[in-house]
Amino acid sequence: MSKLRLSFITPQELTLRDQQPHSATFDDVFFNSAGGLAESEYVFIQGNQLIPRWSTTDQNSFCVAETGFGTGLNFLATCRAWEAQTKRPNRLHYISFEQHPLSAHSMQLAHQLFPELAPFSEQLLSQWRPPRYGINQYPCPNGVTLTLFFGDVNTYLPQLFAEVDAWYLDGYAPAKNPEMWHAPLVKEMARLSKKGTSLATFTAASKVQKTLQEQGFFITKVPGFGAKREMITATYQPAVTTPNKSTQMPHWAPVNTHPNSRRQATVLGAGIAGMCVAHELKHAGYQVTVVDQNPQPMQQASGNPLAMVMPLLTTQTSPESLFHQRAFEVATQFYAAEEFQAIGVLQHLKPPQRQRWQQAIEQQQWPSHYLRMTTAGLCYENAGYVKPQLVGQRLRSSVDQWLTQQVSEVCAVKSGGWQLLNEQGKTVHTTELLVVANGIRAQQILPDQALFLSAKLGQTTTIKAPDVDLEHIILDQGYLIPDAENQHWLLGATFDHMPTEQWYQQQPPAVDHWQRNLAHWQDQSWFQQLTAAQQLESHTAIRATTPDHLPLCGPLVNQAQFILTHQDLHHGRHWQHYPEAETLPGLYLLNGLGSRGFTTAPLLAQYLVAMITSQPLPLEADLCKIIHPNRCLYRALKQPNNPYIKHD
Numbered sequence: 001m002s003k004l005r006l007s008f009i010t011p012q013e014l015t016l017r018d019q020q021p022h023s024a025t026f027d028d029v030f031f032n033s034a035g036g037l038a039e040s041e042y043v044f045i046q047g048n049q050l051i052p053r054w055s056t057t058d059q060n061s062f063c064v065a066e067t068g069f070g071t072g073l074n075f076l077a078t079c080r081a082w083e084a085q086t087k088r089p090n091r092l093h094y095i096s097f098e099q100h101p102l103s104a105h106s107m108q109l110a111h112q113l114f115p116e117l118a119p120f121s122e123q124l125l126s127q128w129r130p131p132r133y134g135i136n137q138y139p140c141p142n143g144v145t146l147t148l149f150f151g152d153v154n155t156y157l158p159q160l161f162a163e164v165d166a167w168y169l170d171g172y173a174p175a176k177n178p179e180m181w182h183a184p185l186v187k188e189m190a191r192l193s194k195k196g197t198s199l200a201t202f203t204a205a206s207k208v209q210k211t212l213q214e215q216g217f218f219i220t221k222v223p224g225f226g227a228k229r230e231m232i233t234a235t236y237q238p239a240v241t242t243p244n245k246s247t248q249m250p251h252w253a254p255v256n257t258h259p260n261s262r263r264q265a266t267v268l269g270a271g272i273a274g275m276c277v278a279h280e281l282k283h284a285g286y287q288v289t290v291v292d293q294n295p296q297p298m299q300q301a302s303g304n305p306l307a308m309v310m311p312l313l314t315t316q317t318s319p320e321s322l323f324h325q326r327a328f329e330v331a332t333q334f335y336a337a338e339e340f341q342a343i344g345v346l347q348h349l350k351p352p353q354r355q356r357w358q359q360a361i362e363q364q365q366w367p368s369h370y371l372r373m374t375t376a377g378l379c380y381e382n383a384g385y386v387k388p389q390l391v392g393q394r395l396r397s398s399v400d401q402w403l404t405q406q407v408s409e410v411c412a413v414k415s416g417g418w419q420l421l422n423e424q425g426k427t428v429h430t431t432e433l434l435v436v437a438n439g440i441r442a443q444q445i446l447p448d449q450a451l452f453l454s455a456k457l458g459q460t461t462t463i464k465a466p467d468v469d470l471e472h473i474i475l476d477q478g479y480l481i482p483d484a485e486n487q488h489w490l491l492g493a494t495f496d497h498m499p500t501e502q503w504y505q506q507q508p509p510a511v512d513h514w515q516r517n518l519a520h521w522q523d524q525s526w527f528q529q530l531t532a533a534q535q536l537e538s539h540t541a542i543r544a545t546t547p548d549h550l551p552l553c554g555p556l557v558n559q560a561q562f563i564l565t566h567q568d569l570h571h572g573r574h575w576q577h578y579p580e581a582e583t584l585p586g587l588y589l590l591n592g593l594g595s596r597g598f599t600t601a602p603l604l605a606q607y608l609v610a611m612i613t614s615q616p617l618p619l620e621a622d623l624c625k626i627i628h629p630n631r632c633l634y635r636a637l638k639q640p641n642n643p644y645i646k647h648d
Helices: 035-046 049-058 073-084 106-111 115-127 153-159 183-191 207-213 272-283 319-334 352-363 388-396 441-445 512-521 528-532 559-565 597-612 619-628 631-638
Strands: 016-019 020-023 063-066 091-098 134-140 144-150 165-166 193-201 217-221 230-236 266-270 287-292 307-309 345-347 372-374 377-380 384-386 403-406 406-410 418-422 427-431 434-435 455-466 473-475 477-484 488-492 534-545 552-557 584-589
Touching: 035 049, 035 193, 049 063, 049 073, 049 165, 063 073, 073 091, 073 115, 073 144, 091 153, 091 319, 091 352, 106 272, 106 473, 115 134, 134 193, 134 319, 144 153, 153 183, 183 193, 183 207, 207 230, 266 418, 266 427, 272 287, 272 388, 272 434, 272 584, 287 372, 287 427, 287 631, 307 512, 307 597, 319 352, 352 372, 352 377, 384 388, 434 619, 455 597, 488 512, 512 528, 534 559, 552 559, 559 631, 584 597
Parallel strands: 063 091, 063 165, 091 144, 165 193, 266 287, 266 434, 287 403, 345 473, 434 584
Antiparallel strands: 016 020, 134 144, 193 230, 217 230, 307 384, 345 377, 372 377, 406 418, 418 427, 455 488, 455 534, 473 477, 477 488, 552 584
């Protein structure tokens, strides 16, 4: 069971001792204020020879990982060195870990000691938010992405999927913080390294040297900074070259990639999921083709006039809540100012629900601007709505080729790649890399895949009610989204079961939708105004959902082979070794987003394209498991008497 939970950390305040930034937790200084920046540049940037490596590498991206973020001084120094280079890779991934993050105020105090870093500090602090355990990402200028894991590095380093080029082994002195330097941590560093990965650290302690050597790092002692006699640099040179196992994913949930040298990709489906993938692929340098039955994006399940963006949270601090909070954070960064209106969401609660939520907020110490209890209900302060058509217009510019086609089947090409067939069985498109993001039709076009998708019918109604004046989105069993600019309201949404034979048919608007949704608001003072409102239009669409209500995102596997090699899972032989699931080269899935697509699609697209392009994944390994497309089949095979077991 995953140890990851949605929870927040109380930020620490640094103190000054003899004008040095000091940590009371470890009774040590963060850095020497007189030479802190120079020491950071000498130990870590020069120690890893970053500047000459950046200027000569043919890599598209470069990954630096650091074991202790502290005040962020090493990060800011690296950003300054990166910006100064005219020849460098396109992207810099900076990954760091911090168990005791500082408040924004303390960070600012520390950064003021180095005015030359002010532009980089201001950019970082403008995004700084109350620290939450797990991955927190901060996009920065010049192609830099900061990924911060808040929490114990020994807990979260095993959650990282990345291929690290250079390590900053930084933390308080080994004698004062031994868990930052022990063998299990270095073993994880070796897992994430490749041959030639460099390392630098300020210490030259013999125990640290021995631990590094035991894990395949070749040690070099060099003069230390200032009065310090020696420090260590190292390169990863394992005695036996083995395939890099850069994540601890289980055998049933591979996330390995199949490089596409031509950097061309096709996305099937032009809803919010497919268009976000197209956008991320274009940003990664791909030529992007989108195939959809409509000539424009956002016409089916993503075609509502307005769409709610909010996290799906529960009173239990589950991995699922962590995923949805992460997705919400990314979504609010992804949408442009004119697309997203953060007017807040007010959720009505019945007395028992209200009591449970009040206890949860107090116990989990939710920051008030994330979630707070009011007399009217539970308020998601930063949530709101987007305008899908504006989003679609922006993302449409990422598409190099648009094919308006109804695809009926996807088949493998013998020489490699995938062909898309229309209803007449004619090939309409061929591609080496395909992302299937076309909702419930994915189950129809991939006949060899059991995707465990089901269809739900959703309907919204736009009304004109100028006398109803509410500040927030109102959420109960349904929702009301105000569009004050046009004096419109969006009333929604049904989530009705559909018979299988209707899954692939366009459904007409239900005549009782208006009445069914109005019934949710009978106890409100403005109910009479709603009943008298003018109905302008309705929109119906079929949403694809999964049994556990989490999306399917990742590579598709050879299910026939997987079933064959995992036939006896139901016997519960936990000691048995199973081979890793075989992925289908160049075939990926993003589906099952249900009614949460506009909240989850931006993060899922980033995650999927990071996987495709072999970049660090923006999700912890335990969260990668809960959204993997193969999880449903794996669970089915674990159950006795399931239809996939061959009985003699």
